[in-house]
Amino acid sequence: MSLEVSVKKKFKGFSLEVNFRTNGEYLGILGASGSGKSLTLKCIAGVETPDEGRIVLNNRVLYDSKKNINIIPQNRNIGYMFQNYALFPNMTAEENIGVGLKLPKKEKKIKTNELMKLFRIEDMGYKYPAQLSGGQQQRVALARIIAYEPDVLLLDEPFSALDSRLKSELHTDFLDLLKLYNGEVLIVTHSKDEVYRFSENLALIEKGTITGFGKTKEIFEKPRSLSEAKMIGCKNISQCSIKDNKIYCSDWGIVLEPKDIPENCSYIGIPSNSFEIANEAGINTIECKLINVVEEINEYTIAIENSNGNETKPIYFNINKEVWNNRKNKDKLYIKINDFYMLK
Amino acid sequence: MNWSPMVISLKTASVSIIITFFLGIFAAKLVVGMKSDKVRIVIDGVLTLPLVLPPTVLGFFILLILGVKRPLGKFLLEFFSVKIVFSWTATVIAAVVVSFPLMYRSARGAFEQVDKNLIMAGRTLGMSERMIFWRIIMPLALPGIASGGVLAFARGLGEFGATAMVAGNIANKTRTLPLAIYAEVAAGNMEGSYGYVAVVVLISFAVLSLMNYFTMKGSKYINKDELK
Numbered sequence: 001m002s003l004e005v006s007v008k009k010k011f012k013g014f015s016l017e018v019n020f021r022t023n024g025e026y027l028g029i030l031g032a033s034g035s036g037k038s039l040t041l042k043c044i045a046g047v048e049t050p051d052e053g054r055i056v057l058n059n060r061v062l063y064d065s066k067k068n069i070n071i072i073p074q075n076r077n078i079g080y081m082f083q084n085y086a087l088f089p090n091m092t093a094e095e096n097i098g099v100g101l102k103l104p105k106k107e108k109k110i111k112t113n114e115l116m117k118l119f120r121i122e123d124m125g126y127k128y129p130a131q132l133s134g135g136q137q138q139r140v141a142l143a144r145i146i147a148y149e150p151d152v153l154l155l156d157e158p159f160s161a162l163d164s165r166l167k168s169e170l171h172t173d174f175l176d177l178l179k180l181y182n183g184e185v186l187i188v189t190h191s192k193d194e195v196y197r198f199s200e201n202l203a204l205i206e207k208g209t210i211t212g213f214g215k216t217k218e219i220f221e222k223p224r225s226l227s228e229a230k231m232i233g234c235k236n237i238s239q240c241s242i243k244d245n246k247i248y249c250s251d252w253g254i255v256l257e258p259k260d261i262p263e264n265c266s267y268i269g270i271p272s273n274s275f276e277i278a279n280e281a282g283i284n285t286i287e288c289k290l291i292n293v294v295e296e297i298n299e300y301t302i303a304i305e306n307s308n309g310n311e312t313k314p315i316y317f318n319i320n321k322e323v324w325n326n327r328k329n330k331d332k333l334y335i336k337i338n339d340f341y342m343l344k
Numbered sequence: 345m346n347w348s349p350m351v352i353s354l355k356t357a358s359v360s361i362i363i364t365f366f367l368g369i370f371a372a373k374l375v376v377g378m379k380s381d382k383v384r385i386v387i388d389g390v391l392t393l394p395l396v397l398p399p400t401v402l403g404f405f406i407l408l409i410l411g412v413k414r415p416l417g418k419f420l421l422e423f424f425s426v427k428i429v430f431s432w433t434a435t436v437i438a439a440v441v442v443s444f445p446l447m448y449r450s451a452r453g454a455f456e457q458v459d460k461n462l463i464m465a466g467r468t469l470g471m472s473e474r475m476i477f478w479r480i481i482m483p484l485a486l487p488g489i490a491s492g493g494v495l496a497f498a499r500g501l502g503e504f505g506a507t508a509m510v511a512g513n514i515a516n517k518t519r520t521l522p523l524a525i526y527a528e529v530a531a532g533n534m535e536g537s538y539g540y541v542a543v544v545v546l547i548s549f550a551v552l553s554l555m556n557y558f559t560m561k562g563s564k565y566i567n568k569d570e571l572k
Contacts, residue, residue, distance in 0.1 A: 042464070045464075045468050046467070046468075047464040047467055047468065072467075073464075073467040073468050074467055074468075074470045074471070074472065075470075076468075077470075078468060079468070080464075080465070080468040082461050082464070082465055083461075084461065086459070086461040086462050086464070086465035088462060088465075088466075088479075088480055089462075089484065090480070090483040090484055091479075099466075099469060099471065099479070100469030100470045100471060102470070144469065145469075148469055148470060
């Protein structure tokens with residue numbers, strides 16, 4: 001199974017230009033709102049037409065501007081779950097699930113009942129969408145799409161319409177239900193937690209262009225570029241220059257010494273959990289000034305600054321409450337940086 | 345009290361609302377589906393114009409088209425021996441022209457309020473455009489369309505200016521309720537118009553109540569518990 005997408009579409013003040021290819025593993029598309037994620041899905045589903053490009057699903061050309069091919073959405077066989085689920089409010093849950101099925105009445109009934117059982121909504125068939133909870137609506141929406149046996153599943157922010165209190169519970173649930181479907185899945189979201197949980201591969205999208213692509217775990221473990229680091233939520237990023245195997249981080253006024261330096265490293269990112277309190281200065285250990293301590297639920301967020309007196313940007317890190325409170329040297333603060341990203 | 349104006353008015357309003365209803369929906373569907381914004385603005389302007397023009401101007405245009413000395417009026421008279429002006433048909437035509445924009449605009453608004461995502465979802469689920477229209481757009485737009493229909497009916501019932509221009513004020517033939525009221529008052533017989541006035545007020549009030557009912561019905565799909 002494969003999906004190949006390369007499309008361009010221009011609007012006033014915004015242009016979309018994305019190219020990617022999937023190979024049957026779940027793909028997450030991560031980006032801020034307004035970055036073109038949903039538009040990309042809509043182009044794949046055929047409810048929006050790109051200005052130019054090519055979309056191929058399992059060797060079937062769905063769209064090709066050069067050859068003037070543009071298959072109507074009805075014939076693309078793509079399951080699209082909309083952000084607010086787009087359940088038809090004038091139809092019951094059961095009618096919603098059966099609406100796209102081209103089967104005789106009896107068989108339709110059997111199939112919808114089967115799906116409702118599978119999705120644990122069998123007692124809600126007679127209810128209208130407005131009478132269902134967010135989680136139930138989500139299941140009806142997924143059942144409705146899977147009933148139609150699509151070649152690929154496009155999920156547009158599947159959790160944004162839900163109460164945050166229930167989200168993590170529903171994540172696990174949803175993942176189980178997704179397993180009922182064996183085909184390509186594309187999930188679009190602005191949440192890095194969701195993307196990490198749901199997708200093996202990850203595409204980062206920023207202002208209409210793809211700025212990173214790779215295995216989800218690898219990108220989260222070791223981002224390679226500035227936009228990847230930003231997207232996974234790295235708070236400490238500085239410009240840098242390299243001299244004699246040492247990295248000078250200009251925003252912070254500190255020097256780091258890595259084992260080896262990759263080519264074209266122009267930014268440094270430090271994850272907020274790779275800091276440690278040290279007793280004395282040393283390699284990758286800086287003497288610093290405490291700026292601020294914010295108490296969170298499980299930890300402290302500490303802001304520090306290089307103590308050499310120059311005006312610099314603060315560095316933020318998280319640390320266990322006990323470790324911080326029981327630190328030995330309270331007059332002077334030495335912080336060791338265990339790990340950092342060298343970014344393009 | 346002479347009952348003929350009431351019969352004529354109700355007959356006129358009933359026939360004209362049937363024509364206006366379907367014409368208005370059809371026009372609304374056409375305009376909503378237009379791709380070019382410029383064309384849409386122009387067509388919408390033309391279709392809405394009868395709402396803002398004085399009814400006498402509308403009557404003037406109808407006479408311009410259907411008058412016996414005009415090409416179309418002449419043609420109908422010579423080939424079919426049908427004279428439209430100053431006939432009962434003219435009251436219907438006047439009512440249709442005047443009430444059309446109300447129906448058209450209500451239907452258009454109702455169609456445009458249907459969530460585009462629902463239409464897109466229907467497409468990705470393999471529903472044909474026709475099925476999408478009848479099973480999604482129409483049911484969701486129905487409350488708005490129905491209240492537009494009721495409003496257009498009331499407007500047709502109350503039509504005076506254009507009717508007077510194209511159908512005249514012929515007793516037992518084209519004299520509708522508003523014209524009958526005018527005729528009685530003009531003749532200095534205020535008491536004679538009381539009955540007609542009462543009927544018009546009653547029907548208009550009933551119509552407004554019906555409209556409110558349709559609007560309330562429109563919220564059927566909203567979870568009532570959520571509103572509390």
